[in-house]
Amino acid sequence: MKSLWINPVLNKEIKLRFRSFKGFLGVIFYLFALGLVALGFIIVSTMYGQAAIFRPEESRMMFTVLSFVQMVLILFMTPGLTSGAISGERERQTLNILLTTPQSSVTIIISKLVSSISYLLLMMIASLPLYSIVFLFGGVSPSLLISTFCIYLITMIAIASLGVMFSTLIRKTIISTIVTYGVTVFLAGGTAFLTTIIGQLFMYQQYSQSIVPYLTAMFNPFFILLSNFESYLTDEIQRLSGIDFPLMASFIIIYVLISVLAIGISIKKLRPRMKAQKRIG
Amino acid sequence: MIETVNLTKKYGSFTALDSLNLKIEKGTVFGFVGHNGAGKSTTFSILSTLLAPTSGTAYVNGYDVTREPKKVRNHIGYMPDFFGVYDQFKTVEYLDFYGASYGIPKHEREILIPQLLELVNLSHKKNEYVDVLSRGMKQRLCLARSLIHDPEVLILDEPASGLDPRARIEMREILKELKSMGKTILISSHILPELAEMCDEIGVITNGRLVASGSVTSIQNQLKANKIIHVKLTADLEKAIVFFEDEPKISNLSKNDKHDDTITFSYSGTDVEQVELLKKAVSNGLQIISFGQEETDLEDVFLEITKGVDFS
Numbered sequence: 033m034k035s036l037w038i039n040p041v042l043n044k045e046i047k048l049r050f051r052s053f054k055g056f057l058g059v060i061f062y063l064f065a066l067g068l069v070a071l072g073f074i075i076v077s078t079m080y081g082q083a084a085i086f087r088p089e090e091s092r093m094m095f096t097v098l099s100f101v102q103m104v105l106i107l108f109m110t111p112g113l114t115s116g117a118i119s120g121e122r123e124r125q126t127l128n129i130l131l132t133t134p135q136s137s138v139t140i141i142i143s144k145l146v147s148s149i150s151y152l153l154l155m156m157i158a159s160l161p162l163y164s165i166v167f168l169f170g171g172v173s174p175s176l177l178i179s180t181f182c183i184y185l186i187t188m189i190a191i192a193s194l195g196v197m198f199s200t201l202i203r204k205t206i207i208s209t210i211v212t213y214g215v216t217v218f219l220a221g222g223t224a225f226l227t228t229i230i231g232q233l234f235m236y237q238q239y240s241q242s243i244v245p246y247l248t249a250m251f252n253p254f255f256i257l258l259s260n261f262e263s264y265l266t267d268e269i270q271r272l273s274g275i276d277f278p279l280m281a282s283f284i285i286i287y288v289l290i291s292v293l294a295i296g297i298s299i300k301k302l303r304p305r306m307k308a309q310k311r312i313g
Numbered sequence: 314m315i316e317t318v319n320l321t322k323k324y325g326s327f328t329a330l331d332s333l334n335l336k337i338e339k340g341t342v343f344g345f346v347g348h349n350g351a352g353k354s355t356t357f358s359i360l361s362t363l364l365a366p367t368s369g370t371a372y373v374n375g376y377d378v379t380r381e382p383k384k385v386r387n388h389i390g391y392m393p394d395f396f397g398v399y400d401q402f403k404t405v406e407y408l409d410f411y412g413a414s415y416g417i418p419k420h421e422r423e424i425l426i427p428q429l430l431e432l433v434n435l436s437h438k439k440n441e442y443v444d445v446l447s448r449g450m451k452q453r454l455c456l457a458r459s460l461i462h463d464p465e466v467l468i469l470d471e472p473a474s475g476l477d478p479r480a481r482i483e484m485r486e487i488l489k490e491l492k493s494m495g496k497t498i499l500i501s502s503h504i505l506p507e508l509a510e511m512c513d514e515i516g517v518i519t520n521g522r523l524v525a526s527g528s529v530t531s532i533q534n535q536l537k538a539n540k541i542i543h544v545k546l547t548a549d550l551e552k553a554i555v556f557f558e559d560e561p562k563i564s565n566l567s568k569n570d571k572h573d574d575t576i577t578f579s580y581s582g583t584d585v586e587q588v589e590l591l592k593k594a595v596s597n598g599l600q601i602i603s604f605g606q607e608e609t610d611l612e613d614v615f616l617e618i619t620k621g622v623d624f625s
């Protein structure tokens with residue numbers, strides 16, 4: 033196990049990623065975007081609020097807004113970080129040599145994934161001081177913070193796995209990136225749109241039930257994030273669909289499944305299939 | 314040791330490699346020559362486990378490349394025809410990464426890497442970023458990289474392409490040194506003379522087929538079967554033409570364009586027969602002052618072998 037986590041490929045990935053100026057720029061951009069939103073929120077709420085102080089309700093509100101912005105940033109950055117993992121090496125003509133080393137396909141794919149995720153985690157950790165404002169004014173429990181970060185992590189891993197998979201299957205990074213963003217936009221926006229439309233449709237027909245809103249909502253990281261703060265939305269979806277199984281659990285199962293599948297395909301397709309010919313007898 | 318048995322690779326309906334049979338003994342330097350698109354890189358990719366053959370088998374040191382690819386990878390040093398480098402790495406880090414990838418412990422790498430850099434004359438660039446090295450330097454670095462795990466077999470796809478004459482000579486010196494270390498080397502080029510100088514054996518491939526193989530001299534002889542002969546006479550040119558036209562194994566007889574005292578023909582007889590031919594011509598009263606064979610160099614041999622093959 034040790035060789036899988038502390039291996040030369042991961043070492044190289046992390047070295048190259050954290051050494052590049054682009055990598056540094058990414059962190060700055062991330063913190064800047066998040067900081068701007070937090071600052072904007074504080075200014076607006078103290079300007080229009082009765083008192084010039086920050087109350088727990090506002091603090092919680094700010095936490096919600098920050099969480100959504102952070103989710104947007106994660107969804108925005110993950111495809112960019114992963115969709116060139118393999119195709120980028122292929123385009124730079126370093127892949128062939130890497131594949132002739134005895135490093136296993138599992139090691140190479142997992143290392144690519146872990147390095148991208150650790151970079152994203154670094155950004156999230158770097159953003160933690162911003163959250164300290166929230167804790168200062170109360171209204172948010174540590175468990176809420178932890179569960180929110182778990183949702184981030186699960187979403188991140190799934191999208192990153194998809195990105196690595198597309199970059200393994202598709203030769204050109206540009207196309208792989210477009211496809212990964214496409215899938216991400218569908219998961220984040222498309223499913224929300226479908227859930228809302230279908231939900232509206234059934235809202236007025238008291239007696240008919242449909243599992244469709246449930247099925248689309250469980251793919252949507254924003255719904256899941258929201259349901260972590262306010263339960264009325266999930267309650268409504270679960271009531272509409274007549275499914276008792278918690279939406280959050282379905283989300284976790286489906287995203288873990290997506291990750292496992294995407295990683296599996298990547299590992300299989302990295303090198304040519306060699307068992308094609310069987311010796312007879 | 315490298316062996317291929319009926320190795321075939323098809324891309325769709327296009328056959329890039331057609332039943333290739335090769336046997337390269339341990340310690341041999343084998344040159345693989347062929348025109349662009351002949352199938353050299355395809356063969357090398359299969360041997361390096363990067364490409365699965367459509368049919369047939371290939372063995373490196375006795376390991377089947379499709380069945381035990383990981384073992385094969387441990388035994389070969391592969392240098393592709395085109396390759397890139399991780400531009401954020403310095404020369405030493407670049408080699409260190411691959412060394413680690415082959416499972417060489419850190420303390421051994423620290424001793425090994427300076428030695429390799431010394432071998433390929435790059436010691437003075439050890440703290441330079443790989444990206445800023447010249448093409449020839451990158452090529453030498455890549456060669457050093459392919460040697461890091463001390464593989465018995467080296468598969469070098471056009472290692473000298475893009476090098477200036479001096480760098481070519483240096484590359485040749487390095488290969489000689491590797492040969493003296495007892496490594497089996499498979500090397501490709503489309504420049505035959507370049508290979509001939511350093512190879513023990515040569516294989517000529519056209520359109521995915523091996524059309525000739527063997528030692529450099531045996532290939533030369535194989536192809537010298539048809540030699541060009543120039544005969545210079547002081548008089549009676551017409552009489553000579555009539556005489557040679559009647560002789561067997563002579564074709565394409567003509568007067569030389571530049572020198573009107575010389576006739577030229579192709580001759581497919583052996584050296585002994587050639588001596589007899591000359592004796593006979595002299596005893597027939599022909600005024601021969603020179604009877605010479607045109608020197609065919611390897612480039613001509615290559616053209617000869619691949620003649621009549623559609624390169625498109």
Ligand SMILES: Nc1ncnc2c1ncn2[C@@H]1O[C@H](COP(=O)(O)OP(=O)(O)OP(=O)(O)O)[C@@H](O)[C@H]1O
Pocket residue numbers: 324327329347348349350351352353354355356394503
């Ligand atoms: N991925 C591929 N798909 C389809 N055809 C391919 C592919 N790779 C190679 N070929 C074809 O296979 C043939 C052999 O190519 P290969 O690269 O082995 O030639 P080569 O002898 O190395 O030529 P060169 O001297 O130009 O390097 C060529 O006709 C090439 O077009």
Ligand SMILES: [Mg+2]
Pocket residue numbers: 353354355394470
């Ligand atoms: Mg080639």
